[in-house]
Amino acid sequence: MTTPMSRRDLEFLLYEWLDVETLTSRDRFADHSRETFDAVLELSADIAMKCFAPANKIGDANEPYIGDDGKVVLPDEVVTGLAEYRKAGLISASFDDELGGMQLPTVIRQASAVWFQAANAAMSSYNFLTVGNANLLAEYATDEQRETWVRPLVEGRFSGTMCLSEPQAGSSLADITTKAEPAGDGTYRITGTKMWISAGDHELTENIVHLVLAKIPGGGPGVKGISLFIVPKYLADGTRNDVALVGLNHKMGNRATTNTLLNFGDGTFGADSAPGAVGYLVGEEHRGLSYMFHMMNEARIGVGFLATALGYAGYRASLDYAKVRTQGRPVDQKDPSAPPVPIIEHADVRRMLLAQKSYVEGSLAFGLYCSTLVDEAATATDPAERDRLNLLLEVLTPIAKSWPSQWCLEANSLAIQVHGGYGYTREFDVEQYYRDNRLNPIHEGAHGIHGLDLLGRKVIMQGGAGLAALAETIGATVERARGVDGLAGYADELHSVVDRLVKVTAHIWSAGDPKLSLANATVYLETAGHIVIAWIWLEQLLAVGSRTDDFYNGKRAAAQYFFRYELPKTGPQLDLLTALDRTTLDVEPSWF
Structure with missing residues (x-):
C-alpha cells in the first residue's frame, strides 16, 4: 500500500x-x-x-x-x-x-x-x-x-456537528428560517430543518452535539437576528431530544461520512411541556453568526488541509505508479526492439508529477504556516504582535481554504492522467481521491464566495491593513532571499508580482462601483493564491539552503516548476483585473 x-x-x-x-x-x-x-x-x-x-x-x-x-x-x-x-x-x-x-x-x-x-x-x-x-x-x-x-x-x-445550511438557504445564512422560542426555563425550543449536515446522525458515539443557527423572534432581519444553540441528540439525563433524521444524501465522494437532512422539533420524538427540540443558548442572543465563525474559520483551514491531503495521496500513488509502469521509449530511441521504459522517464509524465508536487507540497506548507500563526497569535504577549498575526491569518484564510481545494483537485486529475486508463477505474485509488476531493471547492463556502470575502473584505479591512500585512510579510522573505545565491531571481519576480497585486487592488476599488469591483473576485482569489504559494515555495527554498540530496533537490525542482510554469499565469489575470472587465456583468440571463 x-x-x-x-x-x-x-x-x-x-x-x-x-x-x-x-x-x-x-x-x-x-x-x-x-x-x-x-x-x-x-x-x-x-x-x-x-x-x-x-x-x-x-x-x-x-x-x-x-x-x-x-x-x-x-x-x-x-x-x-x-x-x-x-x-x-x-x-x-x-x-x-x-x-x-x-x-x-x-x-x-x-x-x-x-x-x-x-x-x-x-x-x-x-x-x-x-x-x-x-x-x-x-x-x-x-x-x-x-x-x-x-x-x-x-x-x-x-461527537459534534455544525448545522447552518437549510434546503432553501445554503451559504445565504440571512435566509435561514429555523426558529428558537424561549421556553421560560432558560432553554429554547428549536424548530426547523437543516440540510447537508455532515456526521449529522450515526451510532459511533454516545451522543451528538449539534451546534444550530436559529432566529429568535424579534432579533431583526438578516444575519443580525441569528443566534447559536447547543441542541444535543440526547439531553443530559439521557432523554431523546426531538432531533430527527429525515434522510441521507448520496454523495459523489466522501461516502463514509453520513450527510443528513435533519428536522428539529417536528414531534418525531415527542415533546415535554413545549413543542420543539431543546436548545441551550451559546453566548448572547443575536450573536450566533459571530460565534459560529470561530468554527467556520477553523473549518475553512481544515478543508484546505483535507484537499491537500487528498491531493498528496494522489500524487504519491501516481509517483509510485510512474516508477513501475513501463510504456514507450525515449523520443531519441529509434530501435523498436529496445525494452520499454518506466513512464517516469518521459518528460510529460515528469511535468505532471512536478505540477502535483508543487501544488500539494506548497499547500501542505501553507496550511502548516497558517496553523503556526494560530499558535503564535494565541500565545503572543505583545498585543500589537497578536493583532498583526490575527490580521495576517484573516487575509490568508480564504486562500488557505480555496487554493488547495482548486489546485490539489487538479493534482488528483493529473494523478489519474499519469495512470492512464487504469486511473479511471475503481481498482486504483486515484479515482476515489478525485471524487472525494471534488467536494472541497464547495465545502465551507463555494470558491466564488471566498473570492468575494478576500477582495470584498479581507484585503481592504482596516483601510487596507490586511493586504499591507501580507505584502510586508512576503517582502521580508524577498529581502532574505535576495542575499542567497540562486534565489535572487525568484525574489525579484515575486517582489514584482506582489507590488503589482497591491496596485491592482487599489485600482479595482477606485472604480467606485462595488458590483464592478467584485465581478472578477474569483480571478483575484486565484491570482493572490498563486502569489502566496510562490512565496511559500521561496520560504521552503530558504530552509533548503545549500543541501543537495534527493529530497532537497526535489524541493528545488518543484519550486522552479512553480515559478516558471505557474506564477507567470498571474500576469494575464492581473491584466484582466486591471481592465475592470464587464463581461460577466453585462451578459443577460436570456443569452444563455
Missing part, C-alpha cells in the same frame, strides 16, 4: 522550516518537546495506516444506510477504526489541560490530522467536526456547558 503522506516532508516543514520546537518556550506549550511532538505524529501515522487506510475503499463501496430500526448503519471497519482513534485520545490534542486535553500546538494537531485525512478522508471528517465544535464551545460556552458538553467531546464520548 502506498503511504499517502510523506513523513520526511512533514519533518522538514515542521522542524527545518517552521522550527516548531521554539513554541515550547511559550508557557502554554512548555510541557512539550520534539519528543512529544514526534510521539503524537508517529502514533497518528500508525493508526492512520492500520485502521483508516484499509477502510477507505470499503467505506466508499458501502455507503451508510438507515436500517429497519431507523438507525444509521456503517461498515464495521469504519466503526472500529474510529473507535481506535478515540481510544488513542487524539481528539484532545490541542485542548486545554483543564478540559482533559494534551495542550499541543495547533500546528502539531493539524500535522497529526493530515495523516488521517490522507488515509481516509471520509472517516476523518467525524473527528474534524468534533474538534471544531468543541473548540467553539470551549471559547464561548458557560462553565456548566463546558462541563456538560465539551468535556465529553474532548474525551471522544460525544
Whole structure:
C-alpha cells in the first residue's frame, strides 16, 4: 500500500522550516518537546495506516444506510477504526489541560490530522467536526456547558456537528428560517430543518452535539437576528431530544461520512411541556453568526488541509505508479526492439508529477504556516504582535481554504492522467481521491464566495491593513532571499508580482462601483493564491539552503516548476483585473 503522506516532508516543514520546537518556550506549550511532538505524529501515522487506510475503499463501496430500526448503519471497519482513534485520545490534542486535553500546538494537531485525512478522508471528517465544535464551545460556552458538553467531546464520548445550511438557504445564512422560542426555563425550543449536515446522525458515539443557527423572534432581519444553540441528540439525563433524521444524501465522494437532512422539533420524538427540540443558548442572543465563525474559520483551514491531503495521496500513488509502469521509449530511441521504459522517464509524465508536487507540497506548507500563526497569535504577549498575526491569518484564510481545494483537485486529475486508463477505474485509488476531493471547492463556502470575502473584505479591512500585512510579510522573505545565491531571481519576480497585486487592488476599488469591483473576485482569489504559494515555495527554498540530496533537490525542482510554469499565469489575470472587465456583468440571463 502506498503511504499517502510523506513523513520526511512533514519533518522538514515542521522542524527545518517552521522550527516548531521554539513554541515550547511559550508557557502554554512548555510541557512539550520534539519528543512529544514526534510521539503524537508517529502514533497518528500508525493508526492512520492500520485502521483508516484499509477502510477507505470499503467505506466508499458501502455507503451508510438507515436500517429497519431507523438507525444509521456503517461498515464495521469504519466503526472500529474510529473507535481506535478515540481510544488513542487524539481528539484532545490541542485542548486545554483543564478540559482533559494534551495542550499541543495547533500546528502539531493539524500535522497529526493530515495523516488521517490522507488515509481516509471520509472517516476523518467525524473527528474534524468534533474538534471544531468543541473548540467553539470551549471559547464561548458557560462553565456548566463546558462541563456538560465539551468535556465529553474532548474525551471522544460525544461527537459534534455544525448545522447552518437549510434546503432553501445554503451559504445565504440571512435566509435561514429555523426558529428558537424561549421556553421560560432558560432553554429554547428549536424548530426547523437543516440540510447537508455532515456526521449529522450515526451510532459511533454516545451522543451528538449539534451546534444550530436559529432566529429568535424579534432579533431583526438578516444575519443580525441569528443566534447559536447547543441542541444535543440526547439531553443530559439521557432523554431523546426531538432531533430527527429525515434522510441521507448520496454523495459523489466522501461516502463514509453520513450527510443528513435533519428536522428539529417536528414531534418525531415527542415533546415535554413545549413543542420543539431543546436548545441551550451559546453566548448572547443575536450573536450566533459571530460565534459560529470561530468554527467556520477553523473549518475553512481544515478543508484546505483535507484537499491537500487528498491531493498528496494522489500524487504519491501516481509517483509510485510512474516508477513501475513501463510504456514507450525515449523520443531519441529509434530501435523498436529496445525494452520499454518506466513512464517516469518521459518528460510529460515528469511535468505532471512536478505540477502535483508543487501544488500539494506548497499547500501542505501553507496550511502548516497558517496553523503556526494560530499558535503564535494565541500565545503572543505583545498585543500589537497578536493583532498583526490575527490580521495576517484573516487575509490568508480564504486562500488557505480555496487554493488547495482548486489546485490539489487538479493534482488528483493529473494523478489519474499519469495512470492512464487504469486511473479511471475503481481498482486504483486515484479515482476515489478525485471524487472525494471534488467536494472541497464547495465545502465551507463555494470558491466564488471566498473570492468575494478576500477582495470584498479581507484585503481592504482596516483601510487596507490586511493586504499591507501580507505584502510586508512576503517582502521580508524577498529581502532574505535576495542575499542567497540562486534565489535572487525568484525574489525579484515575486517582489514584482506582489507590488503589482497591491496596485491592482487599489485600482479595482477606485472604480467606485462595488458590483464592478467584485465581478472578477474569483480571478483575484486565484491570482493572490498563486502569489502566496510562490512565496511559500521561496520560504521552503530558504530552509533548503545549500543541501543537495534527493529530497532537497526535489524541493528545488518543484519550486522552479512553480515559478516558471505557474506564477507567470498571474500576469494575464492581473491584466484582466486591471481592465475592470464587464463581461460577466453585462451578459443577460436570456443569452444563455
